Amino acid sequence: MTAHQDDTGGLDRRRLLARAALGGATVVGATALGGIDADAAFAAPQSPLDPAITKSSFVEGRITGISGSVLEIAGSYGDRSRIRMTNATSVWKVRPTTAEVIEIGDGLYARGVEMPDGTVAADAVWVNIVNLHTTIRGIEKKRLHLAHGHHELTGNVIADTTSASYAGRAPTADLSRLRIGQSAQVLGAWRPSDDSVDVVRVSVGH
Amino acid sequence: MLATTSSLAPVVLAVLLGWTGAWKLFGSRVVQQAPKTALARMLRSSERAALVLRGTALVELVLAAGLLAFPAYPLPGVATALLGAGFTGYLGYGLVIAPESSCGCTASEAAPVTWRSFARAGVVLAGGTAAATSSTAWWVTVVERPATSLALLAVGAAGLVVLSVDPDRWWLLPLRRTRLRVFGHPLAGKAAGERVPVAATVELLENSLAWQAASPVVRSGLLDHWEEAGWRFLLYSGVHEDASRGEGDGDGEGGARPVSVVFALDATASRDTAGAPAARVGVVDADTGRPVPVDLTAVRPREVLPVAG
Numbered sequence: 402m403t404a405h406q407d408d409t410g411g412l413d414r415r416r417l418l419a420r421a422a423l424g425g426a427t428v429v430g431a432t433a434l435g436g437i438d439a440d441a442a443f444a445a446p447q448s449p450l451d452p453a454i455t456k457s458s459f460v461e462g463r464i465t466g467i468s469g470s471v472l473e474i475a476g477s478y479g480d481r482s483r484i485r486m487t488n489a490t491s492v493w494k495v496r497p498t499t500a501e502v503i504e505i506g507d508g509l510y511a512r513g514v515e516m517p518d519g520t521v522a523a524d525a526v527w528v529n530i531v532n533l534h535t536t537i538r539g540i541e542k543k544r545l546h547l548a549h550g551h552h553e554l555t556g557n558v559i560a561d562t563t564s565a566s567y568a569g570r571a572p573t574a575d576l577s578r579l580r581i582g583q584s585a586q587v588l589g590a591w592r593p594s595d596d597s598v599d600v601v602r603v604s605v606g607h
Numbered sequence: 608m609l610a611t612t613s614s615l616a617p618v619v620l621a622v623l624l625g626w627t628g629a630w631k632l633f634g635s636r637v638v639q640q641a642p643k644t645a646l647a648r649m650l651r652s653s654e655r656a657a658l659v660l661r662g663t664a665l666v667e668l669v670l671a672a673g674l675l676a677f678p679a680y681p682l683p684g685v686a687t688a689l690l691g692a693g694f695t696g697y698l699g700y701g702l703v704i705a706p707e708s709s710c711g712c713t714a715s716e717a718a719p720v721t722w723r724s725f726a727r728a729g730v731v732l733a734g735g736t737a738a739a740t741s742s743t744a745w746w747v748t749v750v751e752r753p754a755t756s757l758a759l760l761a762v763g764a765a766g767l768v769v770l771s772v773d774p775d776r777w778w779l780l781p782l783r784r785t786r787l788r789v790f791g792h793p794l795a796g797k798a799a800g801e802r803v804p805v806a807a808t809v810e811l812l813e814n815s816l817a818w819q820a821a822s823p824v825v826r827s828g829l830l831d832h833w834e835e836a837g838w839r840f841l842l843y844s845g846v847h848e849d850a851s852r853g854e855g856d857g858d859g860e861g862g863a864r865p866v867s868v869v870f871a872l873d874a875t876a877s878r879d880t881a882g883a884p885a886a887r888v889g890v891v892d893a894d895t896g897r898p899v900p901v902d903l904t905a906v907r908p909r910e911v912l913p914v915a916g
Contacts, residue, residue, distance in 0.1 A: 414896075415833055419840055421889030421898050422871040489844035489865055489893065491827035524844075525828035539783050542793040551709075558794065564804040571877035572806040577795035581784050602806060 458521050460484060460511045467505060471520060474509060484511050485520040494528040495590045495599045496562055503528055506593050529591040531598060537583045537605075545579070545600060547587065555597040556587060562599075568606035579605060611755055613737035614748040617674035619763035620687055620734040623727070624674070628667030631660050645701030645708035645720070666690065674738060675745075684739025691732030698724050727770045805832050807877035808839050812870055814878060817886035820903035821845075824890060825868050839874035842867060847890060847899055865893040 460482050466473035472484040486492075486500045490513075494502050503509075503526075510530060513523035535554065539546030545556035564572035565579060579585070586604040591597075631637055638657050641647055647656035670690065673683035698710055702720050710720045749756045768778060787793070809829060812818050818825075824845040831842040847866045869889045876884035890899040 415835075415840070417896055418842060418867060418869040418889065418891060419835055419838070419871065421891045422840060422869040422887050423838070424889060424898070489827060489830075491830045491844065493828055497829045497831060524826040527828070538780060540787060540793055564806045571810060571879045572804050573877075574802055574804050577792045579792075579794065581780055581787065 457512055457524065458515045460509070460513070460521055462509060464503065464505050464507050464509055467503065470500070472503065472509070474511075483520040484509075484513065484526070485516065485522045486526070487522055490523045491525045492528065493526065493530065495559065495601060500526075508591060508593075529593070531587075531589055531591045533587045533589075533598070535585050535587050537579060537581055537585050537603075540579055540581060544597075545603070547585070547598075555595075556589065556600040556603075557592070557597055559599055559601075562601060564602050566602060566604040566607075569604075572602055576603075579603065610741065610743065611748055611752060612759060613741040614678065614743040614745050615756060615759050615763070616734045616737040616741065617678045617684070618745050618760060619767065620731065620738060621671040621674045622764070623731070623734075623767055624667040624687070625671040628664040628671060631664030632668060637661065640709065643709050645705040645710060646697070648705040648708060649700070678738065678744045679742055681739040684735050684737070684741070686735070688732050688735030688739060691728055691730070691735050694728035694731060695725065698728055723770050730766070730770065803875055803877045805839070805841075808832075808872055808874070809841065811876060811878050811884065812841060812872060812886060815872075815884075815886045817870060817888050817903070821868055821870075821888050821890075821901075823848075824866060824901060834874050837874055838871045841870045841872070843870075844868070844893065845890075847901060849899075864899075866899055867891045867893050 460474055460476070462474040462476035462480075462482070464472050465475045470486045472486065474482045474484055476482065490500070492498050492500050492503065494507075508529050510527045511521065511523045512525050513521040516522050533547075533549050533554070535547040535549045535556075537545060538548050538553075543558055545558060547554040547556050558576065561574075563576065564574055565576050566572045567578055583605045586607065587598065587600055588602040588604075589598040589600045592599060637660055638653075641657035641660060642653040644656055644660070646659055647653045650656050650659065667690070670683055670687050674687060677683055698720055701708060701710060706720070708720070710724045824847050825843045826846055827844040829841060830844055833840050845866050845868045846863050848863045867890070869891065871887040871889075873880075873884050888901075888903055890901045891897070892899050
């Protein structure tokens with residue numbers, strides 16, 4: 402994955418970061434705490450415990466325009482907002498990626514900090530993310546046929562990205578235990594062009 | 608053969624119309640389904656839509672009876688063909704003005720208009736035309752050529768089943784299951800099952816003490832990840848508030864500076880792996896690239912509160 406690796410010095414930067422991590426403190430243990438990965442886009446907004454962190458804002462809607470590093474957003478409830486992308490903003494669109502893949506017409510969830518000029522400086526942006534309760538109705542090499550309510554839905558299986566979680570266990574690349582008729586929670590990215598969903602994670606037996 | 612087919616068309620049509628008509632007329636769900644149909648959008652009223660659905664159902668039942676009782680007369684066939692043409696027009700119009708709505712064709716389904724709805728309307732149109740042109744009663748054909756008639760009726764029944772969305776789970780899903788059983792699971796073997804996906808590493812990290820320790824610093828979602836020498840590195844961005852750098856620094860940020868937070872975890876470990884996998888954390892100044900000393904060892908595991916009951 403070369404999401405944020407630029408041509409000049411990308412590897413050097415990675416080496417530097419790797420050294421920093423391996424030289425850093427080793428922390429062992431497993432204690433649950435809220436995440437900020439793709440799942441977190443659907444979690445209830447939590448106010449940070451750290452008083453130093455200013456209140457973070459949450460924005461959702463469709464992208465109606467892109468001017469430079471600012472995204473114009475039309476919210477689902479008629480509200481409008483502007484999101485400023487920075488070099489520290491994480492962008493998720495099926496996978497961690499860069500701001501170049503964001504297109505007009507995409508849906509978006511973003512978390513960030515409101516700036517004095519009214520824009521929201523984004524910490525994290527999730528593009529076209531969907532989280533659907535579905536039933537598996539067909540399994541093919543490249544796609545899953547899903548039913549979401551009464552709607553038929555095509556879920557694209559993406560090599561090296563689609564993972565499955567069985568009965569609450571850790572995500573695995575092994576998709577061969579999916580069965581027709583199972584209820585499946587599908588986390589993925591909606592494709593506006595053909596209304597299908599790129600499946601990122603399918604959880605069954607939960 | 609063609610004459611046999613057209614003389615049997617009334618039977619197949621009567622079954623289809625009788626089925627959908629009875630559902631719409633006697634089914635209790637019509638009133639619930641009516642607001643979701645394209646008809647409700649056209650008439651701007653769910654009550655009127657329900658009335659029209661019931662009315663159509665009555666027409667369908669009358670036509671079904673007519674087709675069965677008077678197969679040699681052209682009138683029921685012509686009326687059925689007109690109904691089929693009307694259905695086709697309604698579906699086309701509904702698809703344009705309310706593509707998400709259901710067609711209300713069988714009242715038991717809430718599925719949106721699909722090719723099946725059109726095919727069913729086409730069958731009514733074509734079958735009606737065939738019935739109108741046939742001058743032989745279906746019972747005469749059945750008595751004269753029982754084997755052919757039964758075969759044709761069976762084909763017709765199978766066609767109706769395929770064209771209805773409702774019995775999908777009675778035939779389509781078992782068919783797909785059988786295909787999986789015979790030809791093997793299409794997604795088996797292609798994924799190297801041994802490899803731990805990045806999502807699993809991220810999940811492991813988010814359950815770790817390292818994550819808890821670094822959470823006041825981390826602001827972004829996952830920015831980048833890569834593997835090196837058995838480690839999987841996960842990169843985030845964040846802001847580090849340095850208490851030792853005061854307000855007097857002149858940057859107006861109270862000593863806050865942008866940092867990169869990088870975690871290193873065993874690339875083969877996941878939440879299901881036995882043992883306690885180690886996670887390493889490094890914090891680097893985003894501008895200068897210098898390591899930022901952050902005391903992460905001060906964090907102690909949160910104690911799980913006892914739950915009553």
